[in-house]
Amino acid sequence: MVQTRQVTLLGYWLTIIVAMALKIIPWSTPVLYLTPDWVLLVLIYWAFATPETTSVGKAWFVGLLVDVLTGQLLGQYALAYTVSIYLSVKQHKRIRQFPIIQQSLFVCLILLVAHILVFWVERINDQAVPLQSWLPVLTDGIVWPLVLLVIRKIRFFS
Template identity: 45%
Template structure:
């Protein structure tokens, strides 16, 4: 492994670790319902920015860690993140050319699909009461995408990750 690859790996892991901390961090009970899926936002960025280095298998592994971190059904986030990484990698050339508003729409539909899968698995477990608060992370994640994109782009450019 070259020094450049190890530096890139360090930044991938660092950004994922920070996203995991943000995912479980609680500022106040009122804001907890608005906490977006930071991990998915970071995964979408890395899959779109460097698809040859950050793939579906990495997203699946991070999803399994997220399942353990959040106490969800094992494999639920693994499936979600692998699917989102697949679509992000498949469309990465187009996504790079899109203006930030169109990227926000892509992120919105990714988050919508993820929330739908979570709702489906929760329904199979028998706890299928759906409140409006269930959809708040979808909105906040979409609105946070431009900031996440800009911040991770700065990290990628400063670290010279190609």
């Protein structure tokens, strides 16, 4: 039991670190607007798969790390990730039963909430937000089945 929990925590933090590395890759401008929020997708996966190891506090901590890595206003991603993981953990039993297409739609809704929160914080801070910044919500929903399958294989392989 203890070893299984350690493997799960190791997989959790390893996938978070890989997602953060994908988040800070310097993409070109057209690709940047299509880049999914890898970190939030991984957090949502872990919230669905093992809600007992994924908490709002961990999401807040990871959000603060992403704020520091991306140079954004401190707490911006922390707020978005905290609310998103709260919604994911609350609905995990129901969502795990859905087919992948419906899960993708739910993930799109969660990411829409996260983007609205980030947009709200940026508007309060008087930052201009381009219209293309909403495209990752669609790409996140498209990429969700791939994230689900890859992390599931990693999780059961270890």
